[in-house]
Amino acid sequence: MYKAYSASVIGINKKSNQDAHSVYESSKYLICIVADGLGSSKLSEIGSYQATRAVRKAITQWRSLNNSDSNVLLQLIQFYWNLFINDLSLAKKDCLTTCLFVYIDKVASKGLICQLGDGMIVFNTCSETYITPKSIDFNYTKALGSAKNISDWSVKSISFNNQDMQFFIATDGVSDDITENKEFHFLNYLIDEMNNIKENGRNRFLKSILQDWPTKFHKDDKTICIAWRK
Amino acid sequence: MSELNNLVIHEARPLPVIVLADVSGSMYSDNNIGVLNTAVREMIDSLSEEGSLRAEVYIAVITFGKSGAQAHLPFSKASDIEWNDVEAGGVTPMGEAFLMTQKLIEDKEIISSRSYAPTIILLSDGKPTDDYEEPLQNLLSSPRAAKAFRMAMSIGANEDQDVLEEFLGDSNLPVFQANEARQIQKFFRFVTMSVSQRVQSVNPNKIENNNFSITDDLGTLDDLDDFEF
Numbered sequence: 001m002y003k004a005y006s007a008s009v010i011g012i013n014k015k016s017n018q019d020a021h022s023v024y025e026s027s028k029y030l031i032c033i034v035a036d037g038l039g040s041s042k043l044s045e046i047g048s049y050q051a052t053r054a055v056r057k058a059i060t061q062w063r064s065l066n067n068s069d070s071n072v073l074l075q076l077i078q079f080y081w082n083l084f085i086n087d088l089s090l091a092k093k094d095c096l097t098t099c100l101f102v103y104i105d106k107v108a109s110k111g112l113i114c115q116l117g118d119g120m121i122v123f124n125t126c127s128e129t130y131i132t133p134k135s136i137d138f139n140y141t142k143a144l145g146s147a148k149n150i151s152d153w154s155v156k157s158i159s160f161n162n163q164d165m166q167f168f169i170a171t172d173g174v175s176d177d178i179t180e181n182k183e184f185h186f187l188n189y190l191i192d193e194m195n196n197i198k199e200n201g202r203n204r205f206l207k208s209i210l211q212d213w214p215t216k217f218h219k220d221d222k223t224i225c226i227a228w229r230k
Numbered sequence: 231m232s233e234l235n236n237l238v239i240h241e242a243r244p245l246p247v248i249v250l251a252d253v254s255g256s257m258y259s260d261n262n263i264g265v266l267n268t269a270v271r272e273m274i275d276s277l278s279e280e281g282s283l284r285a286e287v288y289i290a291v292i293t294f295g296k297s298g299a300q301a302h303l304p305f306s307k308a309s310d311i312e313w314n315d316v317e318a319g320g321v322t323p324m325g326e327a328f329l330m331t332q333k334l335i336e337d338k339e340i341i342s343s344r345s346y347a348p349t350i351i352l353l354s355d356g357k358p359t360d361d362y363e364e365p366l367q368n369l370l371s372s373p374r375a376a377k378a379f380r381m382a383m384s385i386g387a388n389e390d391q392d393v394l395e396e397f398l399g400d401s402n403l404p405v406f407q408a409n410e411a412r413q414i415q416k417f418f419r420f421v422t423m424s425v426s427q428r429v430q431s432v433n434p435n436k437i438e439n440n441n442f443s444i445t446d447d448l449g450t451l452d453d454l455d456d457f458e459f
Contacts, residue, residue, distance in 0.1 A: 215238060
């Protein structure tokens with residue numbers, strides 16, 4: 001049984017939330033996506049939303065190819081994102097966005113963790129733990145619209161057989177403030193708390209965590225997606 | 231929620247400001263050293279009062295003079311600083327100061343990865359007396375320093391500004407010229423305005439120069455009269 005939830009809050013005094021998030025689950029697979037439009041890019045809220053669309057579209061296409069090469073998937077994502085931005089007659093440079101997602105093949109109990117730009121993905125099973133590499137210092141990030149090649153992505157294949165697994169995906173508005181080496185505690189804390197809440201209140205709980213964020217002067221948009229299998 | 235407090239950093243993200251100040255003997259002329267002390271103190275006072283903002287300003291002052299390069303003010307939260315005046319004397323070991331700056335910027339224990347890009351300010355009234363070129367190139371090419379915002383001021387009749395221009399690299403700011411001591415104070419007011427603007431910005435990693443029309447008259451601080459506090 002898979003559970004997946006997500007929430008986002010706009011930064012204080014900001015005009016628009018430049019983050020986007022999406023959870024999609026079918027009988028065969030689960031996709032959790034978080035994207036953070038770059039503050040320096042004037043229409044990046046459109047870029048981040050289109051990133052969530054591009055990932056879903058690309059994964060659907062990729063699955064039909066019966067080709068497990070992650071490079072093909074990433075190229076498809078970049079292709080669809082470019083296409084969607086062009087369809088809107090927008091310039092890519094105005095829509096720059098990070099893109100982080102976890103794809104789970106529920107049938108095969110395996111999947112992919114992919115990240116372009118800032119933010120964090122924390123993944124945990126009984127036998128494996130994984131955190132995506134730290135963002136580049138001083139918040140200069142790679143992004144859809146500016147990434148030059150596939151190697152700009154961080155990619156990790158995962159396989160968890162019949163084990164329990166859990167993960168979260170967060171934009172840098174969240175991940176930059178999580179205490180170093182407490183990332184898995186943070187994941188467990190959220191899951192423990194959410195297990196005590198009725199299902200229909202869990203997204204609201206996540207949102208309340210982001211709204212009451214403890215870091216002083218925090219003003220970033222904040223987005224998190226969390227999922228687990230038990 | 232109380233457990234969450236133990237998992238999340240409470241402090242605001244740091245915005246580092248690093249001042250490299252020439253304290254060689256020639257800084258005594260025109261009381262430049264006295265004005266420098268006043269200007270830095272004013273900057274610290276102003277930046278420590280920035281409340282309810284996006285970042286917490288941290289300041290370090292590296293001096294270079296008779297005792298070589300020294301961390302006169304270690305990297306500290308602006309609101310915690312009590313400024314002790316610097317004294318002038320000796321020569322101009324600027325290369326040593328570049329080396330010390332590079333070490334500071336690259337030390338992730340001191341300047342964490344969640345910091346915003348630093349602002350580095352260089353003030354000098356003369357040519358370096360040590361071998362500065364390699365340390366400067368190493369500083370400018372280091373991944374973290376390369377992303378820093380850099381500003382430079384030439385004090386007095388300093389005819390050789392090459393090193394200051396080299397320090398600025400592709401920065402769109404000119405080397406500011408201080409022909410009189412009071413212009414040092416104005417320069418620091420400009421620096422303060424610039425840092426304050428970043429602190430209040432939605433994106434502190436982006437510097438907005440368009441509010442400071444200084445590029446029309448390169449290096450002349452008369453343009454900064456509008457920035458009197």
